[in-house]
Amino acid sequence: MTQTGNGARQSENELAVQMRGVYKSFDKVSVLRGVDFEVRRGEVHALAGGNGAGKSTLMKILQGVYPLDQGEILIDGRPVRFTSIHDARAVGIGMVFQEFSLVPTLTVAQNIYLTTEPLGTGGLIKDREASRRAREVFREMQVEVDPDATVADLSTAYWQLTEIAKALAQDARVLIMDEPTASLAKHEADALFDLVRRLQARDISVIYISHRMEEVYRIADRITVLRDGRNLFTRALSELAPEEIVEGIVGREIEGGMLSWQERRLPEEPVPLLEARNLRSGRRVRDVSFRLHAGEILGLAGLMGSGRTELARCLFGVDRLDGGQVLLRGQPVGLSNPRKATAAGIALIPEDRREQGLVLEHSVRDNLLLPLLARIERGPFLSDHAGNALANSLIQRFAVKVANPNRPVRLLSGGNQQKVVIAKWVAIEPDVLIMDEPTAGVDIGTKSEILDMIRGLADDGKGIILISSELPELLAVSDRVLVLRDGSIAQELPRRDIPDEESLQLAVQGI
Amino acid sequence: MAPTTTPTAPAGEAAPARPRGLARIGELDWRRYVIYIGFVVVFLFFAVLLRDEGFLTVNNLLNIFRQTAIITVIAVAMTYVIAAAEIDLSVGSVAGLASVCTAMALSRWGLAAGIVAGLAVGLIVGAINGGLVSTLGIPSFLVTLGMLGIAAGIAQWITASAPQPILNDVYNLVFGSGNLGPIPGLLLWSAVFVVVGAVVLAKTRFGRQVLATGGNRTAAEFTGVNTRRIKFSVLLISGVVASIAGMLYAGRLQSGRFQWGTGDELSAIAAVILGGTSLFGGYGSIIGTLFGSLLIGLINNGLILAGLEASQQQVVRGVIIILAVALARRK
Numbered sequence: 001m002t003q004t005g006n007g008a009r010q011s012e013n014e015l016a017v018q019m020r021g022v023y024k025s026f027d028k029v030s031v032l033r034g035v036d037f038e039v040r041r042g043e044v045h046a047l048a049g050g051n052g053a054g055k056s057t058l059m060k061i062l063q064g065v066y067p068l069d070q071g072e073i074l075i076d077g078r079p080v081r082f083t084s085i086h087d088a089r090a091v092g093i094g095m096v097f098q099e100f101s102l103v104p105t106l107t108v109a110q111n112i113y114l115t116t117e118p119l120g121t122g123g124l125i126k127d128r129e130a131s132r133r134a135r136e137v138f139r140e141m142q143v144e145v146d147p148d149a150t151v152a153d154l155s156t157a158y159w160q161l162t163e164i165a166k167a168l169a170q171d172a173r174v175l176i177m178d179e180p181t182a183s184l185a186k187h188e189a190d191a192l193f194d195l196v197r198r199l200q201a202r203d204i205s206v207i208y209i210s211h212r213m214e215e216v217y218r219i220a221d222r223i224t225v226l227r228d229g230r231n232l233f234t235r236a237l238s239e240l241a242p243e244e245i246v247e248g249i250v251g252r253e254i255e256g257g258m259l260s261w262q263e264r265r266l267p268e269e270p271v272p273l274l275e276a277r278n279l280r281s282g283r284r285v286r287d288v289s290f291r292l293h294a295g296e297i298l299g300l301a302g303l304m305g306s307g308r309t310e311l312a313r314c315l316f317g318v319d320r321l322d323g324g325q326v327l328l329r330g331q332p333v334g335l336s337n338p339r340k341a342t343a344a345g346i347a348l349i350p351e352d353r354r355e356q357g358l359v360l361e362h363s364v365r366d367n368l369l370l371p372l373l374a375r376i377e378r379g380p381f382l383s384d385h386a387g388n389a390l391a392n393s394l395i396q397r398f399a400v401k402v403a404n405p406n407r408p409v410r411l412l413s414g415g416n417q418q419k420v421v422i423a424k425w426v427a428i429e430p431d432v433l434i435m436d437e438p439t440a441g442v443d444i445g446t447k448s449e450i451l452d453m454i455r456g457l458a459d460d461g462k463g464i465i466l467i468s469s470e471l472p473e474l475l476a477v478s479d480r481v482l483v484l485r486d487g488s489i490a491q492e493l494p495r496r497d498i499p500d501e502e503s504l505q506l507a508v509q510g511i
Numbered sequence: 512m513a514p515t516t517t518p519t520a521p522a523g524e525a526a527p528a529r530p531r532g533l534a535r536i537g538e539l540d541w542r543r544y545v546i547y548i549g550f551v552v553v554f555l556f557f558a559v560l561l562r563d564e565g566f567l568t569v570n571n572l573l574n575i576f577r578q579t580a581i582i583t584v585i586a587v588a589m590t591y592v593i594a595a596a597e598i599d600l601s602v603g604s605v606a607g608l609a610s611v612c613t614a615m616a617l618s619r620w621g622l623a624a625g626i627v628a629g630l631a632v633g634l635i636v637g638a639i640n641g642g643l644v645s646t647l648g649i650p651s652f653l654v655t656l657g658m659l660g661i662a663a664g665i666a667q668w669i670t671a672s673a674p675q676p677i678l679n680d681v682y683n684l685v686f687g688s689g690n691l692g693p694i695p696g697l698l699l700w701s702a703v704f705v706v707v708g709a710v711v712l713a714k715t716r717f718g719r720q721v722l723a724t725g726g727n728r729t730a731a732e733f734t735g736v737n738t739r740r741i742k743f744s745v746l747l748i749s750g751v752v753a754s755i756a757g758m759l760y761a762g763r764l765q766s767g768r769f770q771w772g773t774g775d776e777l778s779a780i781a782a783v784i785l786g787g788t789s790l791f792g793g794y795g796s797i798i799g800t801l802f803g804s805l806l807i808g809l810i811n812n813g814l815i816l817a818g819l820e821a822s823q824q825q826v827v828r829g830v831i832i833i834l835a836v837a838l839a840r841r842k
Binding site: 123 | 710714719720722723727729731733735736789792
């Protein structure tokens, strides 16, 4: 409760973290080129930047995961040198990981005190003592979590609270949070923000990495934007417009290109590319009829649970149709499984790319080529030469940022992973492309690239069904928007009849 | 009680979380204890069915312990390996190699040399297995599969496939042939391994770090666990314990033979999995392993008493193991 960190005072000892002139390269590719970064005590400091700007590298250096090539780090004004995670932890740097760092088979308390277990006589772990202490930490955080529950049985929100408790139990003075709300429901995110404020009141600093401007404005005092491995600016959010941040991240004016709609000319053909007649499937798809023309982008809006994802799944043959009919170019098609859908020219880019869209351990090249193996077959064998050529052309066409196509896809950023998924499915030349939340978890720069990509595909004559919960995105590219509510189409709105985001929001909410 | 001054959603959600926790006890926990239930059921089944064949006599029950003791010893170490999400297929042939090395060194240079030779086999093999897995990142399945052949081959080679008799009575008494009062020495050996193994796994930092490494290696590594060292350690332990098992075979059967221990890796793995240890790592129970091993011994014993042929025994044993593991399966 000593200070909030908002003040203009900035004597040396008020800075919890100072990183000066940090350089770092990997395989001769320089990622950080002299970054200065500082965090005050009790400050929530947002860190933003596009793919490859160097955010995660900078944070990994601060956590002691990577050594720095050049530069220095001062914690509480004292120079430190990290050779391992232990060193960083010892001076109070704690991390709340995006990919959670908990062991699911252990209990909450066992995770919190992993490697720092309280020991009794003969070096035996005192689990009850650990449990008691964990309960104490949660009480200070003012949240209720059972320390004896097995982590695997808890929901994501509790995992995150456990991570925070783990850092606090190790006396963390600086907490790094990487996209902490990405997998939280709204009320859980609200609770997290309350918690961050309470931590702040205890003089704990928080480095908050997020793509969501709304959150950044809500929670952070200052923001640092990185671009191309340099600190573009560090400024107080109170004197900064969102457009300036977005521009800083993307490096160019994106307003015109991305969020505004461009009227597109559509050849009206008598026979629609795809027609759905009274589709029914399970409980979520009750009665859906619509038409999609070649070259058209059809936006699907609706709240969670309105049946958006389920509709996509039954069009792709994942879920069985209980009734209704799908016609492609006027001919009825059977879509009883994804193979048939693919053969008919329908592709689905699923919502959860990590689970459903990619083999993470495999290389970028192998992921790209998986649906295309038939094309690189020479006799009974796969041709490496043809495969490399095809993969490289896709990487180029979709601007996937990867140094070497043989690197595992899991090492790519979220945005680049999504580009791989899109490239993979577009390459099989489907007539109808269904995309479920294609820009989720992707930074703004990549997002605008993906939206441009979607426009380009439609210009090539493909029919595109775009599912998105981000209305500005739907408004930016859709020619028509279908509003789904309770498993059927509540409204069909030509884009030119939607004046602004608010009116679409009202339509989605059903007000 | 919980402070309610600040409304927090997770606190609000803690209420529905409760019944979920209770439901878990009803659902998941019986799966965790299925080995004990299975043990009791099979025991009662044989006790009724084979009461005239002498199943329930003290002698027969001690026999079951004696016959399973060596598998139990191997399986205790195997529990660590599997809990760390690795596997050790070489234990059976390491036991065989240790038995012949002990016997040969013993007949030439005496008792101490014999014991040292046996332990050295386990240390060397375990260190090689662990080193290859932890530093080169070769899957333990492959490393230990190779080692299975190498150890078995060496044992056969250096003995020219001949049995190596052990005439040292002290050795034979201590390593498996003797009794302490009415209690077979082998039973004491396995009791020591089970007790030490259970305490170390559940109550020490090493044990906790083994479980953490198997449960989520990245998470463990980021928390500061040296997961390479853990993987090295469990394979080293497994090698050493397998060599002790081989020395127990040698003492009990008063000779070293390359065949001793053949196929024990499968029995030990079956015991561990029956005992509820996850084949994917992260969870392990030594007491479960003990009962898994005893259950296998119980089935073997019962089937023999029931007069089944060896071929039929194998079939029944396989079916029971698959059944038990299917029942204990966690999602």
